Amino acid sequence: LIVDASQGASRPMPETLFGIFFEQEINHAGAGGLWDELVSNRGGFEAGGPNTPSNIDPWSIIGDESSVTVSTERSSCFERNKVALRMEVLCDSRGANICPSGGVGVYNPGFWGIFLCQNIEQGKKYKVVLYVRSPGAIDLSVSLTSSNGSRTLASSNVIASSSDVSNWTKKELLLEAKGTDPHSRLQLTTARKGVIWLDQVSAMPLDTYKVQGHGFRSDLVEMLLDIKPRFIRFPGGGCFVEGEWLRNAFRWKESIGPWEERPGHFGDVWNYWTDDGLGYFEFLQVGLAEDLGALPIWVFNNGIGISHNDQVDTSTVLPFVQLQEALDSIEFARGDPDSRWGSVRAAMGHPEPFDLRFVALGNEDCWKKNYWPGNYLRFYYAIKRAFPDIKIISNCDGSSRQLDHPTDYYDFHVVYTSSSNLFSMSHKFDHASRNGPKVWAFVSEYAVTGKDAGTGSLLAALAEAGFLIGLEKNSDLVEMTSYAPLFVNVNDRRWNPDAIVFDSYRQYGTPSYWVQQFFAESSGATLLNSTLQIDSTSLIASAISWQDEKADKKYIRINVNFGSNAVTLRIYVDGMDPNVARLSGLTETVLRSDNVMDENSFENPEKVRLLFLFLLENAGEDIEVELSPHSFTS
Numbered sequence: 001l002i003v004d005a006s007q008g009a010s011r012p013m014p015e016t017l018f019g020i021f022f023e024q025e026i027n028h029a030g031a032g033g034l035w036d037e038l039v040s041n042r043g044g045f046e047a048g049g050p051n052t053p054s055n056i057d058p059w060s061i062i063g064d065e066s067s068v069t070v071s072t073e074r075s076s077c078f079e080r081n082k083v084a085l086r087m088e089v090l091c092d093s094r095g096a097n098i099c100p101s102g103g104v105g106v107y108n109p110g111f112w113g114i115f116l117c118q119n120i121e122q123g124k125k126y127k128v129v130l131y132v133r134s135p136g137a138i139d140l141s142v143s144l145t146s147s148n149g150s151r152t153l154a155s156s157n158v159i160a161s162s163s164d165v166s167n168w169t170k171k172e173l174l175l176e177a178k179g180t181d182p183h184s185r186l187q188l189t190t191a192r193k194g195v196i197w198l199d200q201v202s203a204m205p206l207d208t209y210k211v212q213g214h215g216f217r218s219d220l221v222e223m224l225l226d227i228k229p230r231f232i233r234f235p236g237g238g239c240f241v242e243g244e245w246l247r248n249a250f251r252w253k254e255s256i257g258p259w260e261e262r263p264g265h266f267g268d269v270w271n272y273w274t275d276d277g278l279g280y281f282e283f284l285q286v287g288l289a290e291d292l293g294a295l296p297i298w299v300f301n302n303g304i305g306i307s308h309n310d311q312v313d314t315s316t317v318l319p320f321v322q323l324q325e326a327l328d329s330i331e332f333a334r335g336d337p338d339s340r341w342g343s344v345r346a347a348m349g350h351p352e353p354f355d356l357r358f359v360a361l362g363n364e365d366c367w368k369k370n371y372w373p374g375n376y377l378r379f380y381y382a383i384k385r386a387f388p389d390i391k392i393i394s395n396c397d398g399s400s401r402q403l404d405h406p407t408d409y410y411d412f413h414v415v416y417t418s419s420s421n422l423f424s425m426s427h428k429f430d431h432a433s434r435n436g437p438k439v440w441a442f443v444s445e446y447a448v449t450g451k452d453a454g455t456g457s458l459l460a461a462l463a464e465a466g467f468l469i470g471l472e473k474n475s476d477l478v479e480m481t482s483y484a485p486l487f488v489n490v491n492d493r494r495w496n497p498d499a500i501v502f503d504s505y506r507q508y509g510t511p512s513y514w515v516q517q518f519f520a521e522s523s524g525a526t527l528l529n530s531t532l533q534i535d536s537t538s539l540i541a542s543a544i545s546w547q548d549e550k551a552d553k554k555y556i557r558i559n560v561n562f563g564s565n566a567v568t569l570r571i572y573v574d575g576m577d578p579n580v581a582r583l584s585g586l587t588e589t590v591l592r593s594d595n596v597m598d599e600n601s602f603e604n605p606e607k608v609r610l611l612f613l614f615l616l617e618n619a620g621e622d623i624e625v626e627l628s629p630h631s632f633t634s
């Protein structure tokens with residue numbers, strides 16, 4: 001491998017090269033995942049399905065019909081969230097109908113029924129919020145218990161006089177756990193006869209990321225921080241953003257403002273309900289775009305449903321909802337605090353505009369419906385007129401032909417394929433057109449899938465590393481890349497494989513995750529000219545350098561051996577500035593394992609991970625490296 005490190009032969013790679021694609025609701029990535037709400041259908045009591053508009057699942061009743069009855073009523077104080085729970089307690093602590101010990105009421109088992117529910121840890125504090133109303137005095141016990149209610153882990157009481165709660169009243173409690181149980185539940189019980197209405201019951205650990213008691217699961221955010229994403233594409237791909245049917249598409253306006261006022265919606269592609277606690281604002285701010293230091297890439301619906309069950313006629317796309325909604329969303333993110341939607345953002349505590357520079361018009365719908373071209377152009381021109389500097393991403397692939405519509409970026413996806421195919425696609429952009437007006441490429445979804453991948457194999461990760469090396473070499477054209485999907489809750493695996501695997505209390509990265517971590521330094525690094533002197537279909541290398549300010553070191557990193565034989569590689573580095581950065585050592589980083597199909601697991605989370613092996617002092621300009629079969633070495 002000849003590496004030319006002289007300045008003339010190198011060029012900077014885009015600052016945004018490596019980012020993440022966060023599809024909010026697939027695999028319970030958001031609800032029951034990164035969003036640390038422990039209560040499922042958190043008390044809006046309005047979770048619906050495709051055919052049932054409203055239900056209280058998975059809330060269940062404690063007590064039999066002689067002691068308690070439960071029903072829903074449209075009597076909540078929240079206008080966009082009208083359903084409340086009415087609980088009539090028929091028993092009492094004395095008299096003829098004595099309540100069972102522990103009282104009667106309701107419980108919420110979290111997201112996974114009796115299999116895996118809410119994770120409660122000894123010594124940790126939990127914030128519970130609920131809204132309550134009653135014509136009489138109440139004594140309501142709020143507790144976190146084991147999955148069958150037999151062991152109380154934490155408990156507190158809401159005691160109030162009838163005048164306190166004759167109107168809807170918000171109650172907030174802090175519960176400290178005296179025990180640990182990853183399979184626990186939240187109970188609301190009483191042994192006092194009367195009627196109680198409940199609404200909007202939320203429970204979150206106090207140690208949510210940055211914002212106490214309301215926000216993201218810290219351990220999962222830490223994993224994102226480790227891969228240093230430069231952008232975050234959200235809230236989804238076609239499936240979440242567009243919906244099978246447009247009526248089930250993500251609507252940003254219903255995902256902002258106080259959480260109690262968010263109606264939630266049913267995602268009809270991945271088939272589950274989300275309360276939209278993680279909404280447009282949270283993506284732009286808390287823990288995600290701003291806290292990760294990642295630029296937001298906002299994907300919105302352009303009037304086409306993903307499975308193309310329905311579409312909106314171009315002539316009505318503006319007055320209907322989509323186009324105006326899109327323009328308003330940009331104003332919400334970047335408008336002046338005095339503007340109509342900028343003021344809503346300011347009222348949510350963020351007067352400074354967010355740094356929204358990119359929007360994607362739809363997903364996977366290029367030319368798929370009659371109204372697509374008309375809709376695309378209406379969106380494109382309306383956005384450019386209102387926000388000339390916003391960069392627009394089309395989801396038509398421009399790598400093999402020049403596009404017939406204006407755009408700043410084209411989205412090259414979906415690359416979900418076998419390992420050999422993805423590895424060979426490392427050359428995909430070598431010959432892509434560089435003529436005509438500059439249009440950048442965004443490789444927004446890729447992964448090895450199928451039998452090569454299992455639920456996340458080394459083989460898959462190596463092919464992805466090879467593909468990414470190819471993208472680095474073509475980063476004069478490719479400006480952004482993101483692996484997909486990012487998260488999977490093992491209790492609801494709708495898509496396989498994924499980068500980060502978790503349950504209610506554990507998490508690990510698949511080998512693909514470790515590859516992402518490895519490439520974290522590439523964004524903004526310098527690409528050096530490098531040539532492999534052998535003809536190989538299983539070896540690929542790029543040479544990049546970057547300065548680690550803290551360690552005052554300049555790194556050069558190199559290659560993947562996808563083949564089943566070991567390779568001895570001699571590396572010649574020319575043109576290093578001898579005064580500044582002579583190669584003085586070699587740190588070898590490898591991703592390898594005994595078997596190419598090895599995977600990580602909760603039991604063995606780092607079976608396949610990056611290993612930092614050794615440091616050779618004074619290695620000089622020429623280096624010999626042994627590349628193990630099926631390995632990624634640097």
Ligand code: AHR
Nearest residue numbers: 237238239240414484485
């Ligand atoms: O990443 C999973 C799905 O793949 C996305 O929802 C969609 O954009 C693509 O088809």
